[in-house]
Amino acid sequence: MLDYTTAEYFSRTGIVINPAKTCQPIGAMYAALGIHRCLPHSHGSQGCCSYHRMHLARHFRDPVMASTSSFTEGAAVFGGGSNLKTAIKNIFSIYDPDMIAVHTTCLSETIGDDIPTYIAQSQIPEGKYVIHANTPSYQGSHVTGFSAMVKAMVKYLSVNSDTPNGKLNIIPGFVNTGDMREIKRMLNLMGINYIMFPDTSGVLDAPLTGKYEMYPSGGTKIEDIIDAGNSLATVALGSFASAGGAEELRKKAKVRPMVLNTPIGVRGTDKFLLAVSRATGQEIPAELEEERGQLIDVMADLHSHYHGKKVAIFGDPDVVIGLTAFLLELGMIPRYVLTGTPGEVFEREVKQMLQAAGVDGVTKSAGDLFSLHQWIKAEPVDLLMGTTYGKYIARAEDIPLVRVGFPILDRGVHSYMPILGYKGALRLIEMISNALLDRQDRDAQDEDLELMM
């Protein structure tokens, strides 16, 4: 497995080997799926749309609907205007969405297609919307693509109509449906009126009823995104995926932005609850305090399972930053912390955390899994945390892998289960602890196999 990887590390500027990111359009597609009755549309070759749909369908094991401009060589030479206008007409008459969310690709960006003009020239039925985000694949990553589409939602839809709604906006970031449900559960327990967008729960975790619904019941309502301009404040969870949308709301509608880390672990969740409590004046209820206490109880009881273990973590920047903070709370050592997404902010923030905790760790943005593997070869870790792509390294180096983040292609149910909030932290502890103990059990001599651990 990965037999050609050696520990001799040198810095590369040409080749990426085993990437830890993918391109912007899939993030835009994922965000757009979080709007009720919205059809994402990929403006480019049909292969892009196909790849993104496949990848999301594999992670969520649910239908992922999106259309494409199906460029041919002719469109690549003469521009994609005619393809987009035909597509918009066909989509409204055949699929009847309330909104089409167009995102671009490296192809349409390289030829410089002017999407706003094409949209203006299109036939859009009364009461329907077409929005767009520029998501060239040669910039950022799938996470920034998500951010670009969230910004586009605000830009096209949100309005401050001088009618304060008393609600709190929440931008959850590029997280699972289970996490989005967990955020809503916490806000509901606090009695907060909120507008969360995008919200893929109810879309990518829709029930099997025997009747296929192209537009399941979930997703943020368009009127709520419009109304987001009248809200008290915007809580953006994760600076990479969500700060852009919050900032856009400030610029466009003067809604106060509050950018927080993705609420993973004790303090991450504490900060989130405090922030939303202060912004709305709603108290943090006993139920949530009880959940926190349960989490602390478990951490005290189980610390010996994981304290002091070295971990390599990789994945999307917002989630990895949150996870790193939590691992430090658990007394673990995040030895290598890597994201494929470019952005020095990531390195700065992780370094700060590690330094504050007195941990000697290596961190890298715009990195790849080949580098991560080389580091591990040079100095091994006890645990690997990241996406399914980590399984090659896990096998090559015989390290247990805890699957967390996007994408997870080889296990089910994960997308229904949160890693956010106190409940999510409990689940993370269970996964981490079990992975380490399963390894201990596997490796133990007969006489050392423990009944109680």
Add this chain to the structure above:
Amino acid sequence: MLKEKVNGILDKYPASVYKNRKQHILVVDHESDNPQTITANTRTIPGIITSRGCCYAGCKGVVIGPLKDVVTITHGPIGCGYYSWGTRRNKARVDEGGDYNYLNYCFSTDLQEKDIVFGGEKKLKQAIDEVVQLLHPPTIMICSTCPVGLIGDDINAVAAWAEKEYQIRVMAFSCEGYKGVTQSAGHHIANNGLMKYVIGTGDEPAGQYSLNILGEYNIGGDGWEVERILKKIGYEITAVMTGNGSVKTLQNAHKANLNLVQCHRSINYIAEMINTKYGTDWLKVNYIGVQATVDSLRSVARYFDDPGLIARTEEVIAEELAEVMPTIEKYRKLCEGKTAAMYVGGSRALSYQDLFSDLGMETILAGFEFAHRDDYEGRDVIPFIKEDADSKNIENLVIEPDDQHYRLVLPREKYEQLKNEIPLNYFGGMIKEMRNDSVVIDDINHHEIDEFIRVLKPDIFCAGIKEKYQIHKAGIFSKQLHSYDYSGPYAGFKGAAIFARDIAMGLATPVWSLVKPPWKTEPALEGHYVEEVV
């Protein structure tokens, strides 16, 4: 009646879409006066929720990707390389005696905005340099993505430079996603490259009963099962294109005495070009299905016409059948009488019909995603297929017989006679194989899948991951026939037994009886009879 229902499905479309889609659908009628025709390999209508992919996916993803001793560098932004990394299940392992296997790796130049503006050649050269330093591969292949073609990077020049610089084989494939109308264009480009630069460059001799297996990508280990059977009979496998394949073996492919073609769509170009250049015949086989495998093995033996080989073939068939038939019979009981619909690629929607028929299941709808008219109507139609702007963009190599290596394995007379008995250098297509009143549909889309499920009510709908969950939501089992839902092999004898188990499992799994909550079918409120006391 069925025809009216089909028209009803299309009624929702705007006029231009209606007119277009109507030409891609037919209801099989073997009594019709003229052979039935279908439109295929034409542009997808923009906005339609199609499952089709792109040229890059066909070239790098399908044909080039499985070559294990090659470092394939995707030249472009990160997505294309990333998505084609490990997602197709083309298995490979290092052969005994040492070899290379780079298939756990993904290589991309991850082009950034400045590369798009100033050109990506410099970064590609740097990438090759780093790959050579780190991994020392014997061959590098470069596959380009959409923007590379637009900014005009000369990947052929970079390949030529790298060959000289590093003294290894370096090849370039200009398979930008926008070329052609589907993955199929990419198959053709990959076929051309392998023919130009690999096949015929080796000189390892091949034995009398040597075969190449073409259009076999070793998904879930299919190729290994086919190889196992052929080797058991006594054949020598020179090269497999391209599952578990390698440049090392492919370069000697011209030495084999017969080419077996499994997936006609993706590899027929090479089969034809080898035939023209080296005189090697190709035989259309199908190792999907028990009876199909038996028939194919007999055809191969018939080609070589050696009494010992024919006898050995029968022996192996008998042994293999004795082993798998009890299992297949057991599962057949659970499947018999059920109906299947299939929408897959450019070959499997036909080849799997044989396997379903082994299980007593009838195929009532079948469609391809990127096939051409010959895959539906048979190769006789090829001279009548009109070239359009999209197909003209894909190079047709002009091949001449090779002075040194051209030879005929069969004397002409014998060839002429045998041609009537086995599918030699010929493929008859899907339509002829299907029952009257079954539906043949090209590039079926989201709306049509939904509607055909309603109209035809198949018991199982085989497709890919983009369709699978839509079909499940409708309460119908969907088996992925691209990735086999991570099971397999499904080819050959052992594969047929695994397929039988998987299909029976999918149909019999209790979940389908649990879909409706009891309160939807039974009254939730209970009344009590209370005796009145006077």
